[in-house]
Amino acid sequence: MLTMLMICLRLSQRFEVKLGRVNADVCSGGSTSCRVRRPETRLRAIEAFERATRKHRSSTSPSTSRLERTRTMAAGLHICGLVAGVLSWCLQSSCTSSQLWKVRSQAESLSSSHWQFEGLWMSCAATSLGTLQCNKFKTLIGLPVHVQVCRALMMSSLAVGLASVIVSALGLKCSRAGGGSERVKAQFVLSGGVMLILSGVSTLIAVSWYAGRVIRDFHNPLYPGVRFELGTGLYLGWAASGVALLGGAMLCCSYRRSSSSSSSPPARYFSSSKSGQGHGANIYRAPHAASCDDGANAYV
Template structure:
C-alpha cells in the first residue's frame, strides 16, 4: 500500500492545485487586447482597461453579456472546483492519517482511492477547458480582420498549473493499488523453497 506520507503529499499537491485554480478564476487577464497605449483585459467577473499605469475595472452587469468562451470556461471551472471540494471530503475520510473508518481498512483504502480519482478528473477538466479557451482565442485572433487582435493573458497559465497539480496529487492518492500489488507480489523467496529435505540413508 501507499504510505501515509505519500497520501499526505498527494493531498497537499491537490490543495495547492485547487488554490491555483481559484486564483486563476479571480484573475482578470484571461483575454486581452491592445490598441496603442491602451490595453483591455477580460476576466470571468469583470473587465479592466489600463493606460499609463492606471487601470479601471468594471464588474459585469449581466453574465449574458459576456462572450461565450468566457461563460463556458467559467462554468466548467466551477464544476471542477465543486468536484475538488467533494474529493477533499472523500480523501479526508479515506486517508491513513485520519481516524475515520479505522475498523474497515479495505473500505477506507477504497475511499481514499475514490478521492484521488476525483482529484484526477477535476484536474483534467481544468486542463481541458483551459486549453479549449486558449484555442478559441487563437482561432479568433487568426480570423480577425481588425487591427485589434485578441490574445490570452497570464490567467490560463495559472489555470494549467492548478489543473496539473490537482491531477498529480490525485495520482499519488489513488496509486496505492499499485503499491499493494507490488507488496503482495513480492513474496519471500524462502517460503517458496521446500524445507523438507530427503532424509539420508543411515546404516
Template sequence: MSVAVETFGFFSSALGLLMLGVTLANSYWRVSTVHGNVITTNTIFENLWYSCATDSLGVSNCWDFPSMLALSGYIQACRALMITAILLGSLGLLLGMVGLRCTNVGNVDLPRKAKIAAIAGALHILAGTCGMVAISWYANNITSDFFNPQYVGTKYELGPALYLGWSASLLSLLGGICLCSACCCAAKENQPIRIQLPYKASSVVVPPNTSEEGDSSFGKYGKNAYV
C-alpha cells in the same frame, strides 16, 4: 513507499485546488495586445466575470459583464467548468483527509481507507480535467481571434492566469493519479496471504483394550491349565 506517494498526491492535489481558486479570481485571463498599435493609450484585461481598462496614468476602471445570457457560449461553459473543478476538488480534498493511511478520522479500517482515497483521487482527476478543458478552450478562442485577419475587434494575448491554471490542472491530475496508484498498491499489500498446506489425513490410533485382551487370554489355554 505507497504511503509517501499517497501523501505526495494529497498535497499536490490540495495545491492544485488552491491554484485553481486563485486562477478563477485572477483578473488577467487575457490582456489586450500592443502588436500593430503605434500609440497605446490604455490596456484592457478581462477574466470570466468582468473587464477592466487601465489608462496611461495607471488608473483602472472595471465593470462587470452586463448579462450572462449576452455572453459568448464558451465563456459560460468555462465558468461552469471552473466552478465544477473547484467543487470536485474540494470534495476530493475532504475524502482524501479521511482516506489517508497516516490519518485517523472516524476509525475507518485500512481497506475502506484505500477505497475512499481512490475515490478522492478520481475526483481530483476529474477536477484537473475540467480545469484543463476550460483554460485550453479559453486560450484557443484567444489565439483564433489573434491570428484571424478578418477579426476587427480587440485582439488579446494569453494572460498569466491561464498559465497558472494550466499548472493547477496538472497538479490536480498528478495528485489524483498518485492517490489512485498508491491506493491500488495498498489494497494489494493488505490482502491476507493464504498458505495452502498439503492435506494429510489424520490417523487415529485406537489404544488396545486390556480388558478384552485379558478376557481373551483365558481361551488360549485349555481347562486343565487351571487345575
C-alpha cells in the same frame, strides 16, 4: 541472544535425556513411578525460544520487509497526492478569480501606456498613471458561449477539487473514518484520486478552450474586434490542471499499493500447540515416557 538460547536448550535436552534413561532403568527395576513429568523450566525455555525465533524470522524475512516498504511507499504517495490536491485547488481558485485570461495585444494598441485585459467575470482597463477601471459583465445570456462554459467548468472543478481533498484526508492513517478499517480508507483514497483527476480535466478543458478562441481571433484577419493575447490566468489554469492530474495519479497508485500489500499472505511460523497436530507441534514436543512393562528408554 538467540544463539545463547539455542545452546542452553541443547544442554538441557542432553541432561534430560540422561535423566530420562536413569528413570527408565528405575522403572524397569520395579519402581511404581514410571512417567517423568516435564518441568516448568522446560516449558518456559521453549516459549522463550519460540518468541525469539518468531521475532528473528519476522525481522529478517524478505516478504515482511517488502511489505513494510510497500506500505511506506503507499503512505508517501498518499501524502504527496494530498499536498498536490491542496496546491492545485489554490491555483484553480487564483485562475478562476483572475482577470488576466486575455490581454490586449500591444501591436493593436496606439499607446503603450494603456492596457486592457479581461477575465471570466469582468473587463478592466489600466493606465501608466495607476488608474484602474473594471466593469463587470452585466448580462449572462449575452456573453459568448465559451465564456459561459468556462465559468461552469471552473466552478465545478473547484467544487470537485475541494471534495477530493476532504475525501483523501479521510483516508489517512490517523483518521477514524470508516471505523478504522483499512479497506474503507483505501476506497476513500481511490475516490479522492478519481475526483482530483476529474477536477484537473475540467480545468484543462476550460483554459484550453478559452486559449483556442483567443488564438483563433488573433489570427483571423476578418475579426472586427480588438485582438487579445494569452494572459497569466490561462497559465495558472494549465499549471493547476497538471498538478491536479499528478496528485490524482499519486492517490490512485497509493490505493493500488495499499491493496496489494493488504492482500499478501501473512508469514507462517512453527508453534507448539497443545493439540499436538501438525508438524510444527512435534518440533518442541518430546514423546511420552514408556511404561514399566515396555522397558524402553523414557525421555523428558
